[in-house]
Structure formats: structure tokens, C-alpha cells
Amino acid sequence: MASISIRKLGVNYGPVKVLEDLDLEVETGEFIVLLGPSGCGKSTLLNCIAGLLDINAGQILIKDRNVTWLEPKDRGIGMVFQSYALYPQMTVRGNLSFGIRNAGLPKEEVDRRVARTAKLLHIEELLERKPAALSGGQRQRVAIGRALVRDVDVFLFDEPLSNLDAKLRAELRVEIKRLHDKLESNTMVYVTHDQIEALTLADRIAVMRSGLIQQLADPHTIYHRPKNLYVASFIGSPGMNFIKGRLGDGAVPSFMIAGAGTVDLKAYSAEEGGGLASHAGEEALLGLRPEHVILGGEPADGLAEVGKGVIDIIEPMGSDSLVWVNLGDEISVSSRQEGDTSLRKGQEVTVRGNIANASVFGDDESQRRL
Amino acid sequence: MAEGALAGFAPGPLGPRPKRPFAPKTIMLYGVLVVAALYYLMPLYVMVATSLKGMPEIRLGNIFAPPLEITFAPWVKAWDSACTGLYCEGLKVGFWNSVKILVPGVIISIAIASVSGYALSYWRFRGSEVFFTILLFGAFIPYQVLIYPIVILLRELGMFGSLPGITLVHTIFGMPILTLLFRNYFASIPVELFKAARVDGAAFWGIFLKIMVPMSLPIFVVATIIQVTGIWNDFLFGVIYAGTKNFPMTVQLNNIVNSTQGVKEYNVNMAATILTGLVPLVVYFVSGKLFVRGMAAGAVKG
Amino acid sequence: MESNIADKAVPAAPGGPPPDWLGRQWWGLRRNLVAKIATLPMVFTALVVFLGGTLWSIFYSFTKSKSLPVEKFVGFAQYERLFNTKRWIVSLENIAIFGICSLVFSLVIGFLLAALLDQKIRFENTFRTIFLYPFALSFIITGLVWQWILNPEFGIQQVVRSFGFEEFVFNPLRDPEIVIYGVLIAGLWQGSGLVMVLMLAGLRGIEEDIWKAARVDGIPAWKTYLIIVIPMMRPVFVTTLVLIAAGIVKVFDLVVAQTAGGPGIASEVPAKYVYDYLFARGNLGQGLAASTVMLLSVLVVLIPWMYLEFGSRRQQKHG
Numbered sequence: 001m002a003s004i005s006i007r008k009l010g011v012n013y014g015p016v017k018v019l020e021d022l023d024l025e026v027e028t029g030e031f032i033v034l035l036g037p038s039g040c041g042k043s044t045l046l047n048c049i050a051g052l053l054d055i056n057a058g059q060i061l062i063k064d065r066n067v068t069w070l071e072p073k074d075r076g077i078g079m080v081f082q083s084y085a086l087y088p089q090m091t092v093r094g095n096l097s098f099g100i101r102n103a104g105l106p107k108e109e110v111d112r113r114v115a116r117t118a119k120l121l122h123i124e125e126l127l128e129r130k131p132a133a134l135s136g137g138q139r140q141r142v143a144i145g146r147a148l149v150r151d152v153d154v155f156l157f158d159e160p161l162s163n164l165d166a167k168l169r170a171e172l173r174v175e176i177k178r179l180h181d182k183l184e185s186n187t188m189v190y191v192t193h194d195q196i197e198a199l200t201l202a203d204r205i206a207v208m209r210s211g212l213i214q215q216l217a218d219p220h221t222i223y224h225r226p227k228n229l230y231v232a233s234f235i236g237s238p239g240m241n242f243i244k245g246r247l248g249d250g251a252v253p254s255f256m257i258a259g260a261g262t263v264d265l266k267a268y269s270a271e272e273g274g275g276l277a278s279h280a281g282e283e284a285l286l287g288l289r290p291e292h293v294i295l296g297g298e299p300a301d302g303l304a305e306v307g308k309g310v311i312d313i314i315e316p317m318g319s320d321s322l323v324w325v326n327l328g329d330e331i332s333v334s335s336r337q338e339g340d341t342s343l344r345k346g347q348e349v350t351v352r353g354n355i356a357n358a359s360v361f362g363d364d365e366s367q368r369r370l
Numbered sequence: 371m372a373e374g375a376l377a378g379f380a381p382g383p384l385g386p387r388p389k390r391p392f393a394p395k396t397i398m399l400y401g402v403l404v405v406a407a408l409y410y411l412m413p414l415y416v417m418v419a420t421s422l423k424g425m426p427e428i429r430l431g432n433i434f435a436p437p438l439e440i441t442f443a444p445w446v447k448a449w450d451s452a453c454t455g456l457y458c459e460g461l462k463v464g465f466w467n468s469v470k471i472l473v474p475g476v477i478i479s480i481a482i483a484s485v486s487g488y489a490l491s492y493w494r495f496r497g498s499e500v501f502f503t504i505l506l507f508g509a510f511i512p513y514q515v516l517i518y519p520i521v522i523l524l525r526e527l528g529m530f531g532s533l534p535g536i537t538l539v540h541t542i543f544g545m546p547i548l549t550l551l552f553r554n555y556f557a558s559i560p561v562e563l564f565k566a567a568r569v570d571g572a573a574f575w576g577i578f579l580k581i582m583v584p585m586s587l588p589i590f591v592v593a594t595i596i597q598v599t600g601i602w603n604d605f606l607f608g609v610i611y612a613g614t615k616n617f618p619m620t621v622q623l624n625n626i627v628n629s630t631q632g633v634k635e636y637n638v639n640m641a642a643t644i645l646t647g648l649v650p651l652v653v654y655f656v657s658g659k660l661f662v663r664g665m666a667a668g669a670v671k672g
Numbered sequence: 673m674e675s676n677i678a679d680k681a682v683p684a685a686p687g688g689p690p691p692d693w694l695g696r697q698w699w700g701l702r703r704n705l706v707a708k709i710a711t712l713p714m715v716f717t718a719l720v721v722f723l724g725g726t727l728w729s730i731f732y733s734f735t736k737s738k739s740l741p742v743e744k745f746v747g748f749a750q751y752e753r754l755f756n757t758k759r760w761i762v763s764l765e766n767i768a769i770f771g772i773c774s775l776v777f778s779l780v781i782g783f784l785l786a787a788l789l790d791q792k793i794r795f796e797n798t799f800r801t802i803f804l805y806p807f808a809l810s811f812i813i814t815g816l817v818w819q820w821i822l823n824p825e826f827g828i829q830q831v832v833r834s835f836g837f838e839e840f841v842f843n844p845l846r847d848p849e850i851v852i853y854g855v856l857i858a859g860l861w862q863g864s865g866l867v868m869v870l871m872l873a874g875l876r877g878i879e880e881d882i883w884k885a886a887r888v889d890g891i892p893a894w895k896t897y898l899i900i901v902i903p904m905m906r907p908v909f910v911t912t913l914v915l916i917a918a919g920i921v922k923v924f925d926l927v928v929a930q931t932a933g934g935p936g937i938a939s940e941v942p943a944k945y946v947y948d949y950l951f952a953r954g955n956l957g958q959g960l961a962a963s964t965v966m967l968l969s970v971l972v973v974l975i976p977w978m979y980l981e982f983g984s985r986r987q988q989k990h991g
Contacts, residue, residue: 005380007378007379007380008378008379047884050884050888051887052884052887052888054386054387055385055386055387056385056386057385057386058384058385059379059380059383059384059385061380064380066380066381066382066383068382068383068384068385068387069383069387069388071887071890072884072887072888072890073887073888073889073890074890077888078888079884079885079888081881081884081885082881083879083881084881085879085881085882085884085885086885087882087885087899087900088903088904089900089903089904098889098891099888099889099890099891102889102890102891102895103890146885146889150889158881399788399791399793400793402788403785403788403789403793403799406785406803407799407802407803409861410802410803410805410806410861410865411802412821413806413817413818413821413861414805416817416820416821417817417820420820428826429826432826432830432831432834433820433821433823433826433827433828433830433831434831482713482714483714485710485711486710486711486713486714488710489707489710489711489714490711490714493704493706493707493710495704495707495708498707498711501711501714501715501718501719502714502718504718504719504722504723505714505717505718505722507722507974508717508718508721508722509918510918510970510974511722511726511967511970512921512922512943512963512966512967512970513922513924513943514922514924514942514943514946514947514950514959514962514963514966515725515726515729515963515964515966515967516721516722516725516726516729517947517950518728518729518950518956518959518960519721519724519725519728519729520721520725522728522741523720523721523725541713542717542721545713545714545717549714573706574706574707574710575706599808602810603809603810603811603812603813604810605810605811605812605924605925605928605929606924606925606947610951620810620812620813620925623812623813623816624812624816624928624929627816627819627929628816628928628929628932636820636823636826639816639820640817640820643813643816643817646810646812646813647808647809647810647813650808650809650810651805651808651809653808654804654805654808655801655805658801661804661808662800662804662869
């Protein structure tokens with residue numbers, strides 16, 4: 001059963017189209033992350049699901065109920081905001097209970113739900129405090145509690161962790177994931193611009209750009225089989241290497257690096273229904289993530305030589321090191337190596353690519369993965 | 371009501387929430403706003419309408435009736451020959467007096483306050499904040515407490531009842547709010563700029579004139595708006611310190627309207643009132659948002 | 673805007689140490705000398721005019737000075753006489769009525785107009801311009817135009833009568849009982865626009881997310897204003913309140929222009945009392961005693977405000 005179903009959604013601010021013809025089906029129990037840079041429409045989409053924003057076209061169904069024209073409170077959703085949006089002059093208890101008291105729930109039921117929520121989020125001791133006396137993490141926990149107390153099973157998160165420092169963010173991320181596991185058949189839609197949050201939390205990620213969903217898939221697919229150059233470059237840190245060149249037109253698929261050697265693409269796993277052969281001779285980009293760039297060692301199955309180069313710079317990053325190799329005058333690729341790598345600056349190395357995990361993107365307007 | 375008969379849509383609502391352009395709530399909202407706006411505009415309308423009528427028409431009609439025969443004679447009389455007590459030279463005397471008070475008053479008060487605000491944000495010295503706190507408290511001291519000591523001060527300086535005297539008074543009373551305004555504005559300029567200028571060898575006046583002032587034009591405009599409206603609208607200081615010869619426009623206006631003997635010429639009075647209000651009104655309509663900013667800041671001055 | 677000023681300036685004021693990077697010894701006394709000389713006008717204004725002037729006025733309020741200041745002390749005699757003077761008592765009553773009504777009505781009107789303007793309406797700028805323009809006009813103009821509108825022979829009373837309501841009476845400026853309300857109408861017309869602007873800035877300062885959260889919680893708009901937004905705007909309300917209060921004590925020109933204190937002494941106010949005793953009646957001691965009472969009443973408002981400002985800041989630091 002689809003928990004949230006968005007059909008041909010359109011939103012515009014005057015003549016500017018923010019969302020157009022957007023379709024999205026979210027399954028019950030699913031954790032879906034809307035990922036993209038600011039201004040890509042992800043928050044707009046979330047606000048539309050919540051009913052906080054008027055739409056211009058299309059339809060929104062939540063749990064198979066047509067909620068397109070319903071007020072937020074009637075949609076059966078709970079929402080968590082980036083700025084927490086706690087009512088500053090009310091205690092935590094007041095914040096949690098304000099909505100359900102206002103909806104006319106009997107006092108015993110209100111107390112029961114507040115107690116249950118507080119227990120679930122470990123905020124029982126904070127109930128009589130005011131938001132000003134809470135830390136950022138505690139505030140966000142209360143904000144999550146305010147969504148939980150509504151006894152709904154669709155939760156909307158609008159960049160809930162962006163205002164927290166890195167350490168707290170990691171902690172709460174785990175906690176949200178645990179919460180998702182604990183609550184039965186709850187659906188979560190989570191907006192963020194942080195790819196780590198997206199990769200760690202999501203069952204499926206929708207990567208968005210200028211109002212369009214670029215790719216909707218599980219994190220593994222998004223990472224390893226990005227549908228286009230945009231998704232490939234947005235996901236992954238440090239970022240993917242892109243090498244400009246042209247697809248060979250021989251029988252064996254190959255990639256000719258502009259101004260350098262040729263890479264054998266026998267092991268490449270192409271997109272369904274496409275394949276490299278049909279694009280032979282066209283301009284393209286070869287994408288290799290740093291961990292798929294191998295320096296030195298022996299040739300092996302699935303590894304294809306990209307070229308020989310000189311190590312330009314080594315960036316130690318604790319557990320890993322990022323090694324930059326100059327392949328030619330203009331071509332520089334990064335490779336992820338161990339933290340205590342024995343490679344040294346100036347050393348000459350053979351660069352090989354793990355082609356099974358590589359991506360080739362067409363150099364046309366769509367920049368699709370081939 | 372769109373039914374979801376279209377392919378791919380569920381039955382029921384589809385597309386934008388229907389908006390009723392004339393929903394009772396909308397009508398109420400705009401209704402209240404329009405009535406309120408009419409109320410606020412009414413005195414302006416009455417002033418203008420009255421000033422364009424002849425006296426016979428005023429005696430017959432009501433104040434809200436538009437003028438039947440438009441006449442500019444009241445305006446001419448208000449400007450040129452209305453009587454303020456003994457003299458019958460009209461408001462023009464007051465107008466030029468106000469200009470003579472306004473120009474030096476605005477320039478000197480802003481010059482002094484901007485330098486003070488600059489010193490307070492970048493060149494603090496022991497006690498500078500204490501002086502500033504006293505200055506701020508000064509903004510809340512009722513004028514009535516200070517007017518007599520200032521009379522004595524000006525007498526000692528030989529400036530009582532003169533243009534320099536009233537200029538000094540406006541400088542003094544403009545200082546708290548203006549200094550506060552400049553101090554806060556300069557404090558918002560990145561301190562690195564100041565440090566860089568120091569490293570480059572600039573000193574107090576160099577940094578002020580070459581870096582701070584060029585970066586602070588908006589706040590100078592806001593300060594000018596505050597002072598122009600404030601000094602132009604002043605009555606109390608003008609009547610006490612300017613001296614009979616230098617009475618500003620507001621004082622003359624009040625004399626024309628409230629101390630005429632014999633028959634009251636309401637049309638002349640209203641023409642004089644509008645003439646006096648023109649300068650701040652023009653400043654208001656021209657400066658727009660900056661005026662709002664200035665007034666919100668200047669409200670401290672009261 | 674307003675809260676901005678209050679936020680920034682007031683707390684920093686009580687003599688915090690200069691920032692480290694200025695390192696007094698390092699820059700040396702010579703350079704600071706220029707700054708000291710440049711701030712002399714400010715120091716002069718603060719110490720000589722504001723502090724010195726206030727002390728001077730308080731000092732001579734205990735003397736029997738007539739048209740010239742003399743150092744013949746009479747203790748509290750001027751104050752006793754002051755509070756035995758009917759005109760002063762009437763002035764106090766008037767300023768109390770005027771003050772309380774101005775506070776209440778301008779806050780209510782200002783907030784309501786701001787809340788209406790905050791509904792994403794068309795022509796917002798036009799409406800705001802209309803509500804604020806009276807504030808650009810002086811109290812003299814305000815007083816004169818309302819004197820004319822409230823004129824019994826030609827103004828509102830006559831207009832309503834001409835519609836056939838022959839018995840209609842609305843003549844505040846000639847009725848000692850209600851004359852102060854006539855002044856109030858004019859004062860509200862002039863000043864409520866400013867309150868609206870301050871309130872609108874306060875409303876715009878409320879995070880969008882708060883409104884969204886309240887909508888998801890299903891709180892009706894009026895309840896959101898009442899229970900959530902207004903309490904959140906407390907600093908704006910307090911600042912506005914202090915501004916209005918400080919303005920009320922100074923009310924002078926408006927009364928001079930609109931009623932000249934009349935009929936009789938029915939619309940006298942303290943500021944005018946002081947002015948008349950200082951300049952028209954040549955009774956310095958009496959005028960200065962009255963001005964000292966005015967100063968005290970300002971301090972009664974100001975000191976709790978300062979306290980609140982610091983109090984709320986301490987809370988916000990956690991926020």
C-alpha cells in the first residue's frame with residue numbers, strides 16, 4: 001500500500017515553476033530522503049505534502065486518502081522543523097501537548113501520550129523545562145516528540161539536524177534511524193542537503209535538482225549507478241573523478257582519454273537498454289570514485305589501466321589519504337589510499353580503474369549514464 | 371470541482387485549492403483596512419478641502435464637503451500676509467527661519483554624532499561607555515528638566531535667542547539617538563577593515579573619512595531624515611531659544627491660528643497648516659522605507 | 673529595528689572593558705588622545721548638559737527662586753505647594769488618563785493594523801504609508817487640524833446634525849469633562865502608525881516555522897497570535913511601551929496647539945505647567961519642582977525597563 005502518493009504535482013511562484021509534473025510514490029514503512037542543494041524544490045515538496053503550501057496542479061494522497069485540499073492538521077502527519085519551532089514560552093510538556101489538547105483530546109489521553117512520547121525519546125526529566133533551558137539536541141528531540149505525540153504514522157522532517165554541530169548531528173541521526181525501526185509501519189519523508197544523512201538513513205533517496213527528481217533509488221544504486229552526471233557529482237565525498245574523452249568505435253568498448261591513452265571498458269556494466277556500443281565515437285566522461293582508482297600493484301581482473309602518472313599531492317585524512325596523480329597536463333585524478341600509505345609525492349605510478357564500478361556519462365545535454 | 375476521472379488521478383480534489391475571491395474573511399480584512407485608511411487620510415483631506423474654500427462656503431457647508439469654488443487666495447494669504455500677533459508678513463518669515471535653523475542644525479548634529487559614534491565603536495577609552503550611558507539616559511530625561519539650565523548655559527555663552535543658540539540646542543538633543551545610531555552601525559562594519567587600515571598606517575581621522583563614512587551612506591541618510599523632520603517639527607526649543615526674530619515655522623503657525631484677534635479665517639489657517647507640514651511630508655513620501663527606519667530609531671527621542 | 677537598537681546598545685553600555693585587540697598600552701596614549709578630543713562634545717553633552725542640567729534643576733527646585741535662580745532653600749515647600757495646586761493635580765489626572773489610554777489604544781490599534789497588514793495582502797506598502805504619514809507631521813499640525821475637525825460649529829458635530837440628528841452632541845474641545853479625550857484622538861491619529869510599524873517588524877521577526885508548526889498542530893490563527901506570537905513578541909511590546917511612555921511625559925505642543933490647556937485648566941498637562949511657571953509666571957522654584965516630579969515618573973518607568981531588558985537578555989542567551 002502506498003503511504004504517500006504524489007501525482008503530477010505542480011507549484012509555481014508567479015511565473016517561476018518550482019515543481020512541475022512531479023510524481024512520487026512512497027511505500028508504507030519506507031524512509032525516503034529528498035536530497036539536493038538549496039533551491040532544488042525539496043522543501044517545497046515537503047511543505048506541499050504537509051499542506052503548508054498551496055499547490056497549483058496535481059494531487060496528493062496520504063494512506064490512499066485524497067488530502068489535496070485538506071488542512072495540515074487533518075492530513076495525519078507530524079512534522080519536524082529545522083529551527084525546531086518550539087513555542088518558547090511553554091514548557092516541554094506544553095509544547096508536546098498543545099496540539100492534541102487543542103484538538104479536544106481528554107486529559108488522561110493527553111497525559112498518556114505525552115508520557116509515552118517522553119519515554120520513547122528519553123526526555124522525561126525535561127518535561128517541566130522551557131525550550132530556552134534545553135540544548136540544541138534536546139530541543140530537536142522535543143520537536144520530534146511533538147510530531148510523535150500526534151499518533152500519526154507519516155512523519156515529515158525538514159532538515160531537522162542542520163542547526164546542530166557535527167557530533168550531535170551524528171548522534172541524532174542514529175537515534176532517528178532507531179526510532180524508525182522501533183515504530184511500526186511508519187513512513188518518514190526527510191529533507192536534507194547532507195548526503196551522509198541521506199546515505200545512512202534512507203531506504204530510498206530522491207536526488208532533486210531544479211524541481212525535478214533526478215534519480216529515485218536505494219542508496220547503493222545512487223552511489224554506484226548514478227543515473228546522470230549531476231547525481232554522480234552530488235553524491236560522494238571526496239567527489240568522483242571525471243575524465244574527458246571519447247568512446248572508441250572498435251568491437252571492444254573502450255574509452256580514449258583526450259590527449260592520453262585508451263581505457264579498456266570490457267568489464268563495464270552499462271545501463272539497461274543502452275550500452276556503450278550505440279554511442280561509439282561520441283564524446284563522453286569517464287567517472288571513477290577515488291576508491292575505485294588503484295595506484296600501482298599488478299594488473300587484475302576488472303582493473304583497466306588508465307595511464308601512468310606522477311603523484312602531485314597527498315592529503316592525509318586520518319583513516320584514509322587522498323592521493324592526487326597527474327595523468328597528463330590537464331588531467332588529475334584522486335585515489336583513496338590507506339591512512340599510512342607508503343606512496344610519496346613525486347613518485348611515478350600506474351593508475352588503474354575498477355571498471356565494474358565506473359560510470360560513463362554522455363557528454364550531451366542530459367549527461368546520462370550510458 | 372475537478373473529479374479524478376482523468377487518467378492516473380484518484381477521485382476527489384485535484385489541483386489547487388479553490389479560492390473564493392470574495393470570501394467573507396477577505397472582505398472583512400480589506401474592509402477594515404480601507405475604513406482605517408480613510409480615517410487616517412480624513413484630516414489631510416479636511417485640511418486640503420478647507421484651504422481651497424472661501425470663508426462664505428466654509429460657514430455654509432460642512433468640513434467634509436469638497437470645495438465648490440476652488441480658490442488659492444487662502445494659500446497666498448497664509449504665505450504672504452497672515453498675521454502672527456503684531457506682524458502681518460505671513461508664514462514665509464517662519465519658513466526661512468526654519469530653513470536657517472534646519473541646515474546648520476542637521477549638518478552640525480550629524481557631524482558631531484557620527485564622530486562620537488565612530489569613536490565609541492572603535493576607539494573606546496576608559497570611561498567612554500559611562501559617558502555614553504549617561505548620554506542615552508539623557509534621551510529619556512523630560513525636556514522640561516533641562517530647558518532652564520540650558521537657558522542659563524546659552525546666556526553665559528551669549529547665544530540665547532540666536533540662531534547659533536538654537537542650532538546648539540538641536541545638536542545637544544539630537545545627540546543621544548544619533549550617536550546610538552552611528553555607534554551601532556559602525557559596530558556592524560567588519561572590524562578587520564579597521565585593523566587592515568591600522569596596519570596600512572591610517573589613523574583616527576583617516577579611517578573615519580576614507581573608510582567609515584563612504585561605507586555608511588545609508589545611515590547618514592537615515593540620520594538626516596530623523597534630524598530634518600525632528601528639527602522642522604520642533605516647537606518647544608524654537609519658542610524658547612530661537613528668539614522672537616527667529617521663530618521657526620511651527621511657532622509662527624501656532625501664533626497665526628491660535629492668537630488672531632477677531633474673525634477666524636479657517637481656510638487661511640488650514641493653508642498655513644499644510645504649508646508647514648509640506649517639508650516633512652515630502653521627506654516622508656520620498657524616503658519611504660528609510661523614513662520608517664529612521665522614525666523607529668528616532669522614536670527614542672520622543 | 674527598534675529592538676535592534678535596544679538589544680545592541682543598552683547592554684553593552686555599562687562600561688565593559690575595551691576589546692583585547694585594542695590593547696590600550698599597545699596603541700599608546702597619544703593616539704587615543706585624538707579620540708578623546710573628538711568625543712569632547714559628547715562628554716560635554718552627557719556631563720554638563722544632561723547630568724549637570726538635571727542636578728541643577730533638582731537643586732533649585734528646593735529654593736524659593738522666582739524669576740532668577742537664588743540659593744535660598746525652602747526644603748520641600750515648592751513640592752507641597754505643587755501638590756496643593758489644583759492646576760497641577762488636573763495636569764496629573766490628565767496625563768494619567770491620556771497616558772493609559774494612549775498606551776492601551778495605540779498598542780491595540782497598532783497591533784491590529786500590523787496583524788492585518790501581515791496577512792500577505794495586496795497594496796501593503798500603500799496601507800502602511802497611509803497609516804504612518806501622520807507621524808511625519810508635528811504635534812502643532814496635529815493639534816490644529818483636530819481642533820478644526822472637532823470644531824462644534826463646522827466640524828463632526830455639525831456634519832452629523834446636518835444629517836438630521838439635531839440633538840447630536842460631540843464637542844470634546846469645549847467640554848472640560850472630556851476635553852482630554854479630544855486630545856487623545858489627535859494623539860492616537862498621530863502616533864499609532866509608528867506602533868504599527870514596530871509591531872509589524874516584530875511580527876516579521878517571528879520564524880515562519882513557528883506558524884507552520886502551529887498549523888500542523890491545528891491551532892486556529894487567532895489562538896496562535898494570542899497564545900504563541902504575542903508572548904514571543906514581548907521584547908517588542910516592552911520597547912514600544914517604553915517609547916510611548918517616554919513620549920507621553922513630554923506631551924506639550926499638542927495641547928498648546930489644540931486646546932491651549934482649556935477650557936479653563938481642563939486640558940492642562942505637566943509639561944505645560946513647567947513651561948508656564950518657568951517662562952510665563954517667572955516662578956523657577958515651582959516650575960523646577962514640577963519638572964523634578966516629571967523626571968521621577970520617567971525613572972519609575974525606565975528603571976524596571978532596564979531591568980527587564982537585562983533580564984530577558986539573560987534568558988535569550990540560552991536561546
